[in-house]
Amino acid sequence: xxxxxxxxxxxxxxxxxxxxxxxxxxxxxxxxxxxxxxxxxxxxxxxxxxxxxxxxxxxxxxxxxxxxxxxxxxxxxxxxxxxxxxxxxxxxxxxxxxxxxxxxxxxxxxxxxxxxxxxxxxxxxxxxxxxxxxxxxxxxxxxxxxxxxxxxxxxxxxxxxxxxxxxxxxxxxxxxxxxxxxxxxxxxxxxxxxxxxxxxxxxxxxxxxxxxxxxxxxxxxxxxxxxxxxxxxxxxxxxxxxxxxxxxxxxxxxxxxxxxxxxxxxxxxxxxxxxxxxxxxxxxxxxxxxxxxxxxxxxxxxxxxxxxxxxxxxxxxxxxxxxxxxxxxxxxxxxxxxxxxxxxxxxxxxxxxxxxxxxxxxxxxxxxxxxxxxxxxxxxxxxxxxxxxxxxxxxxxxxxxxxxxxxxxxxxxxxxxxxxxxxxxxxxxxxxxxxxxxxxxxxxxxxxxxxxxxxxxxxxxxxxxxxxxxxxxxxxxxxxxxxxxxx
Amino acid sequence: xxxxxxxxxxxxxxxxxxxxxxxxxxxxxxxxxxxxxxxxxxxxxxxxxxxxxxxxxxxxxxxxxxxxxxxxxxxxxxxxxxxxxxxxxxxxxxxxxxxxxxxxxxxxxxxxxxxxxxxxxxxxxxxxxxxxxxxxxxxxxxxxxxxxxxxxxxxxxxxxxxxxxxxxxxxxxxxxxxxxxxxxxxxxxxxxxxxxxxxxxxxxxxxxxxxxxxxxxxxxxxxxxxxxxxxxxxxxxxxxxxxxxxxxxxxxxxxxxxxxxxxxxxxxxxxxxxxxxxxxxxxxxxxxxxxxxxxxxxx
Numbered sequence: 001x002x003x004x005x006x007x008x009x010x011x012x013x014x015x016x017x018x019x020x021x022x023x024x025x026x027x028x029x030x031x032x033x034x035x036x037x038x039x040x041x042x043x044x045x046x047x048x049x050x051x052x053x054x055x056x057x058x059x060x061x062x063x064x065x066x067x068x069x070x071x072x073x074x075x076x077x078x079x080x081x082x083x084x085x086x087x088x089x090x091x092x093x094x095x096x097x098x099x100x101x102x103x104x105x106x107x108x109x110x111x112x113x114x115x116x117x118x119x120x121x122x123x124x125x126x127x128x129x130x131x132x133x134x135x136x137x138x139x140x141x142x143x144x145x146x147x148x149x150x151x152x153x154x155x156x157x158x159x160x161x162x163x164x165x166x167x168x169x170x171x172x173x174x175x176x177x178x179x180x181x182x183x184x185x186x187x188x189x190x191x192x193x194x195x196x197x198x199x200x201x202x203x204x205x206x207x208x209x210x211x212x213x214x215x216x217x218x219x220x221x222x223x224x225x226x227x228x229x230x231x232x233x234x235x236x237x238x239x240x241x242x243x244x245x246x247x248x249x250x251x252x253x254x255x256x257x258x259x260x261x262x263x264x265x266x267x268x269x270x271x272x273x274x275x276x277x278x279x280x281x282x283x284x285x286x287x288x289x290x291x292x293x294x295x296x297x298x299x300x301x302x303x304x305x306x307x308x309x310x311x312x313x314x315x316x317x318x319x320x321x322x323x324x325x326x327x328x329x330x331x332x333x334x335x336x337x338x339x340x341x342x343x344x345x346x347x348x349x350x351x352x353x354x355x356x357x358x359x360x361x362x363x364x365x366x367x368x369x370x371x372x373x374x375x376x377x378x379x380x381x382x383x384x385x386x387x388x389x390x391x392x393x394x395x396x397x398x399x400x401x402x403x404x405x406x407x408x409x410x411x412x413x414x415x416x417x418x419x420x421x422x423x424x425x426x427x428x429x430x431x432x433x434x435x436x437x438x439x440x441x442x443x444x445x446x447x448x449x450x451x452x453x454x455x456x457x458x459x460x461x462x463x464x465x466x467x468x469x470x471x472x473x474x475x476x477x478x479x480x481x482x483x484x485x486x487x
Numbered sequence: 488x489x490x491x492x493x494x495x496x497x498x499x500x501x502x503x504x505x506x507x508x509x510x511x512x513x514x515x516x517x518x519x520x521x522x523x524x525x526x527x528x529x530x531x532x533x534x535x536x537x538x539x540x541x542x543x544x545x546x547x548x549x550x551x552x553x554x555x556x557x558x559x560x561x562x563x564x565x566x567x568x569x570x571x572x573x574x575x576x577x578x579x580x581x582x583x584x585x586x587x588x589x590x591x592x593x594x595x596x597x598x599x600x601x602x603x604x605x606x607x608x609x610x611x612x613x614x615x616x617x618x619x620x621x622x623x624x625x626x627x628x629x630x631x632x633x634x635x636x637x638x639x640x641x642x643x644x645x646x647x648x649x650x651x652x653x654x655x656x657x658x659x660x661x662x663x664x665x666x667x668x669x670x671x672x673x674x675x676x677x678x679x680x681x682x683x684x685x686x687x688x689x690x691x692x693x694x695x696x697x698x699x700x701x702x703x704x705x706x707x708x709x710x711x712x713x714x715x716x717x718x719x720x721x722x723x724x725x726x727x728x729x730x731x732x733x734x735x736x737x738x739x740x741x742x743x744x745x746x747x748x749x750x751x752x753x754x755x756x757x758x759x760x761x762x763x764x765x766x767x768x769x770x771x772x773x774x775x776x777x778x779x780x781x782x783x784x785x786x
Binding site: 067068069072108109112113114 | 634665666668669670671675682683684
């Protein structure tokens with residue numbers, strides 16, 4: 001039972017509705033049918049009593065004069081036997097004397113003359129008992145349980161002289177076909193009503209339940225932190241359900257916003273931690289490294305003054321110097337600091353960048369699209385912007401397929417400089433993308449993975465932000481840098 | 488009286504009747520009387536035949552009217568007693584009655600003509616039981632204690648003959664049956680027995696045979712278990728006051744019916760073959776039975 005109540009409203013609303021419709025139709029139909037049956041029975045009793053009174057009046061003198069055949073003709077007159085299904089027609093008509101002997105009967109074979117009513121079967125035995133107990137001067141109708149007959153009795157009496165009792169017996173079996181007829185009509189009508197109402201109810205129920213089900217589903221997702229957006233078309237009304245939808249939309253929007261914010265905070269916190277770690281290590285490595293390079297330099301100068309060293313020593317020293325210089329370069333890259341005295345950025349800086357880039361792009365037969373619209377000078381450190389831009393351009397050239405396009409767009413908006421570097425090609429994998437601005441993460445073989453990290457660090461130092469995006473088969477890096485002294 | 492001993496007597500009668508018919512035919516050729524009564528001729532019709540065939544009666548009346556040249560009125564009564572009373576009162580000129588009333592009325596009436604049933608002016612009493620009689624009763628002696636339907640207290644085949652049969656069997660007709668009733672018509676005796684209102688009944692053989700032809704579904708409900716000896720067929724009688732010319736005219740019209748196409752057709756519908764003049768002696772056996780019951784015979 002509980003499982004039924006646990007069913008989805010999508011099923012429950014139509015089911016309950018259908019149940020109520022069926023129950024109501026049944027109740028009304030059965031009520032009407034029972035009423036019709038009662039009416040039929042009452043009609044039979046009323047008509048029988050009328051017939052009985054007429055017959056009794058006519059029979060009285062005939063029986064008094066013992067004219068048996070005339071009595072037989074009289075009681076047989078109403079029994080045509082033409083329409084056996086006529087429920088108003090009696091099954092048998094007979095007269096019994098006060099001591100319950102048959103005086104005349106329309107069914108002589110089953111009810112012979114002078115037979116004792118008590119000897120004619122249980123049904124007539126009950127009737128005899130009932131007649132003995134009843135007021136003999138009044139009309140009665142008797143119906144016994146487990147009997148097929150309805151008996152209407154009328155006294156055959158005049159002026160106090162009573163010859164006997166006229167009994168008109170109706171077979172209840174004759175009512176049944178009529179009742180079945182009524183019932184069939186009722187059922188047909190009910191079926192028609194159901195045929196109209198049930199599909200309507202089903203449609204209405206589903207329609208009612210569908211938004212609720214979607215809402216419940218949405219709430220469920222909301223609990224798990226990823227609420228789906230529900231279209232306002234789903235339920236466009238302003239009733240309680242509409243209010244629920246509105247509340248849901250507000251709540252889900254807030255949750256989505258919060259989740260995005262959290263993701264961003266997490267990302268920048270992680271990057272900051274990584275940056276601090278890298279910087280710490282770089283500092284620790286940088287000091288001894290500086291000492292080592294200085295000692296090496298001293299050694300080299302001393303040997304330049306003296307006769308040339310042995311060839312293998314010179315090779316060793318050169319090897320050491322290159323190795324230490326590589327370490328220094330790497331450490332230097334990790335120690336991103338705006339140490340250089342800023343020079344304002346000019347259009348010329350971008351022209352320089354183009355000159356620097358072109359050989360690289362020509363090697364891969366790339367098409368460079370260059371769109372730079374800047375004022376004469378911008379209060380941004382030129383060297384850092386150049387560094388950022390060249391990093392992104394080199395990155396784009398390496399990522400673009402041969403014969404592809406790399407595009408640079410630089411412009412100024414209300415708050416600062418907007419840079420966009422675009423290249424043809426697929427976005428790196430989701431895993432790479434999640435860590436793309438971390439050091440030593442590279443989407444391709446051969447890269448050391450510091451270019452984007454340095455770019456990110458530099459953008460952070462300049463108070464700007466960087467984002468990677470993908471659309472229509474292109475990868476897009478977008479940078480925004482606020483002007484230091486906006487004027 | 489032995490029922491099986493009758494046929495030889497009938498043979499003798501038949502010869503006699505043939506002789507009578509010839510005389511009647513000769514009389515018909517004589518110049519007819521020109522009595523023209525101012526009032527219509529009144530003919531009493533009784534349940535001696537199927538007197539509830541109303542269209543047949545209407546056609547027959549028109550036929551008689553046309554042949555007689557005088558208005559004819561049929562006076563129908565459901566019991567012989569009433570017709571007998573009308574005759575006593577002089578309100579009928581002619582009547583078709585049972586042989587029992589004819590004998591009973593004695594000299595008040597004269598024999599006019601006797602219808603021919605299957606070629607002969609005789610009929611019988613049939614003792615019938617229901618076709619579904621589970622006791623398989625096959626004779627009057629089996630019917631002791633039964634509910635019995637008589638046709639009319641002045642019917643020979645429907646009352647006198649069966650009572651006489653009981654008397655022959657040594658029984659008392661008054662107590663032989665458990666219950667008896669009159670249906671006032673032979674046809675209704677058949678109905679009463681067929682539908683079970685009576686266990687048995689006595690009926691005119693002419694009525695039963697005719698109905699057996701016209702409405703076999705009615706007679707199928709009954710079974711004839713005894714046939715009585717023959718009795719003179721219910722006759723047409725004339726009141727003794729009827730003028731000789733009128734008597735002869737009426738007699739001639741009846742006797743001529745088989746020769747007339749319309750008359751022949753009417754006779755067919757009546758299931759009769761024609762009429763003969765008849766003789767009072769044909770009804771002696773009825774008078775004998777009446778005497779057994781101590782009734783006056785009018786002779």
